[in-house]
Amino acid sequence: MSNDSPDALPDSTRSTLAGVISCLSDYDPDALPVQDAQAIIRQFVQPVNAIEKVVIRSALDRVLAADIVSPINVPAHDNSAMDGYALRGSDLKDSDLQLKILGTAYAGRAFDGKVNSGECVRIMTGAVMPEGCDTVIPQEFTRDESDTGVIVPAGSVRSGDNRRLKGEDLAAGTPALQKGKILRPADIGMLASLGIAEVPVQRRLRVAFFSTGDELRSIGEALDEGCVYDSNRYTLYGMLTRLGCDIVDMGVIKDDPASLEAAFRSACENADAIITSGGVSVGAADYTKQMMAQLGDVTFWKIGMRPGRPMAFGRISSNGKGAYLFGLPGNPVAVMVTFYFFARQALLHMMGASATENPPLMKVRSKAAIRKRPGRTEFQRGILSVAEDGVQEVRITGSQGSGVLRSMSEANCMVVLEHERADVKAGDMVDVIVFSGLI
Template sequence: MSAAPSLEQIASCVAGYDPNALPVAQAQEFIARLVPRVEAVESVAIRSALGRVLARDVVSPIDVPAHDNSAMDGFALRGADLAADGPTTLVVAGTGLAGAQFEGPVPPGHCVRIMTGAVMPAGLDTVVPQEFATLDGDRVTIPAGVVRPGDNRRLKGEDLARGEAALAAGRRLTPADLGLLASLGRAEVPVWRRLRVAFFSTGDELRSIGEPLDAGCVYDSNRYTIWGMLQRLGVDVIDMGVVRDEPAALEAAFRAAAANADAVITSGGVSVGEADHTKRIMKQLGDVLFWKIAMRPGRPLAIGRIADGTKEAILFGLPGNPVAVMVTFYAFVRDALLQMMGAAPQPLPMLRAASTTALRKKPGRTEYQRGIVTRGADGGWQVAITGSQGSGILRSMSVANGLVVLHHAQGDVAAGEFVDVIPFDGLV
């Protein structure tokens, strides 16, 4: 196996690389080139597979459905028996139930009462829904034009044919996927092992919940938002608490994190002007770069590798401001962790919404503003900014239901102009 490229080698491959004014897109490209994928594969029961990433394609061992069957409760018939210019009357030869196939012959001019999912009797190719038919004794009358030959019949293998790929490797399994796997008779599936992510906050001013707040101190909120965002990704989480800005404590925390996790996330200690213990220990234990991203909020970012002996982990050093932590996580860390998990690319969805007010924006950086998306009078999406956009105002992220993305080259936005919005549903 070839050695992983150095950070310097990766930087040389990124056009326009400037660590002091790095555009968001270039930072994302760099990180995508940096992060490795987990290698170990394990087999898990499908009830334990929700959110896990498939390591191999799942190929259907059967046709789904296994037989032609009815898509409706009604009457199965030959399409050729339908009259073209008037009602059709047929004799009911019997009943076909789901799991109890009608086995007898069905002569021309006859039909079979059938239930949804029941196997189509031999020779019959059409189902008329029962609400369109009139039953009188053993005869049923069907008005002209309510069905065409072939209607309401599910074909054998229509959903999946034997030997066809049902789910592709790299897919994060959803509830619908679990049902699909069950429909194929699969009890277990091969998945990449869970990614292990350690995280901690740095700063002497931080206190954990339950501790008294001394003058100038604040409760550590970042660990809880990071914990929640990691839970949504389905990784194994290692919460290492608050680490004081003291060299020995920081070194011990970084070494323990690198020894036990695939990725390490820190919040605080990477901004210009902060105590430099955190940055110094990061560089001491690995190959780490300190970027100034052309974005707001979230300008400072540390990225690289740290190690404890031979065990190495990817490092994401996020800023300390609460909103900046969340924005940088979704701008950079989320996709990187998904890539490490073996997942196929899953870009964050964006919708277009009309800004209810004018927005000031200078070209040359990407801005993420907290917004509230609603339906306008015309039924289209509109978005209003939550108010002050300071990176320490965590309540604005709680009030908002989306992030307005003002792209790198974009300038001022006029009221009524459309902007891109990342909806929060399912994210935060």
């Protein structure tokens, strides 16, 4: 069970958005660099402190809410890393060594007895090292093996070889996993290896989202002249689901002040964060900006980037409850780009995740020239491949218009062209972020 209500963060834990912005030199909402917008969001957003306990089978992709300390040594005993023979390292010499075989040690069934000088025990991988033994010689390195004896050739093994020490992987009382880690399959296996059945995790983040626009139609509705199907809610659904959020799909909201106010108030009262697409530009029917400003602490930006120039960010409230707000552009590709480079990091931070940054940039060779104007960051959809000379190279997917959703479907990476960069020549090195792990 969660140990808190679904209410958003108390005011005492937050700075005002204006206060955060005031710390930024040369702030210009009509020409805000990408890194400045990211910095403002990172400083303003606070984690949602809500914890629940789940069984480890349900903990995959959840954020760990407390350090996990190992209750046991892993491995619990010194054991063999090989199938072979356990022996005393002090017996090894510069000449061949003849050893008497006392018996066999199996994984889960130890050899009961002590090994003296001149003796050894046949041992299987994972079996507890017999008393007196500190070295294992792999079976294939021995010769003249029989039921009673074996020869260890000179120089075939060194004292201490092929032995896994008690507590070598984890010593009892040491941290196994740290708070804030997003639990992956290997982490679930580690928890099981420690005998831990339940772990504390952060409550799933609740995110409400909707699209705005009289021209939008949901799948299954007829398309009137000038109307389009709403794709943004489906891409947002996929991105939020992959991020591990509990989601509230509020559908399409018409460009009507009363409808927008009702939608925002409902979202505030039922979610930790709200994501909208459309209505943050300068159109005459864009009431979204007006409603955002009316309900809370919100700023509107024109970010120096392509695609995704207009964006709103802040926090709105209704009936004593509040939610962080991300007002994304309406064009399909711009929605995805602004989500990944602004909203995604903030949502991970709200989840309490320790790793909130996007995957690291890779330097690869550009296959062809790319036009680029200095003074803005460009995110171009790319296809990463290996050239005939074995070097990784990237080419863009053709038209980079912010409404060309097919370009995102065809791409496997994003080419990131930094703020001050000009045109790229064929053969130049460029930064890319691969979609694996991001999309």
